[in-house]
Amino acid sequence: MWNIWRGIRLVALSLVLIISIGLLTVWPTSEAQAEYGDVVINNYSSEADMRPPVFPHWFHRIRFRCKVCHADLGFEFKAGGNDISMVKIFEGEYCGACHNGEIAWSVENCSLCHSGNVDAKTDVHNSTLDMLVAPPQSVKKKDAPPQPDKNKKAGKP
Ligand code: HEC
Ligand code: HEC
């Protein structure tokens, strides 16, 4: 008798576990994952039916000098300002300079990079530039450069 109950409890526990893991993977979690400075890069991903990659900038900044990426690897200082493709990454350019199984885990871990919400636009989550650039209303309309619509930001509450 005791063994049967133990068995049932085990099955019930496993079910709960499986369901929670299922929910975690199915539910969109982009807000929970979006951190200060994260960059969503989406020049091509949505067109290719792929979730856009999220680049955790601070995670990388802590580990490498700016120069490594912005001088040596040629990343422009602009969200979406680089023409990155998977072919280039496979050939060791851009993210592929490190995500090659040596410096960091390799490219077959698609979903670790392609984790943005479906159709999330290229954007920086609360970027430093956003805070340094004068808000649109303090600039004369006709002189103002085109401003992104702050309210439409992906990943913003
Ligand atoms: C591991 C590589 C890497 C390192 C290190 C790095 N960056 Fe970046 N940075 C990127 C990438 C990738 C982007 C996004 C480019 C894109 O969207 O095409 C970016 C974007 C930016 C942007 C524009 C987006 C924004 O947040 O406004 C700025 C400014 C920037 N980086 C500054 C820095 C500074 C300053 C440092 C050093 C403290 C640094 N980066 C270190 C890779 C890096
Ligand atoms: C200069 C080297 C370098 C470049 C360039 C680089 N990464 Fe990374 N990345 C790393 C390292 C190192 C880690 C940590 C790996 C580990 O924990 O095993 C990492 C981890 C990550 C993580 C996981 C962060 C976490 O919270 O665990 C993501 C996502 C990621 N990189 C995306 C990208 C994307 C997208 C690009 C290109 C736009 C890129 N990386 C370019 C070195 C780099």
Ligand code: HEC
């Ligand atoms: C290290 C991060 C990283 C990993 C891992 C990664 N990608 Fe990408 N991928 C990117 C970046 C950055 C772009 C450029 C995104 C954009 O501009 O839309 C991109 C673009 C793409 C695109 C659209 C452009 C193109 O080149 O066709 C597809 C499709 C794609 N990736 C599929 C994959 C698949 C499939 C995998 C796993 C085998 C994968 N990616 C793994 C970072 C990554």
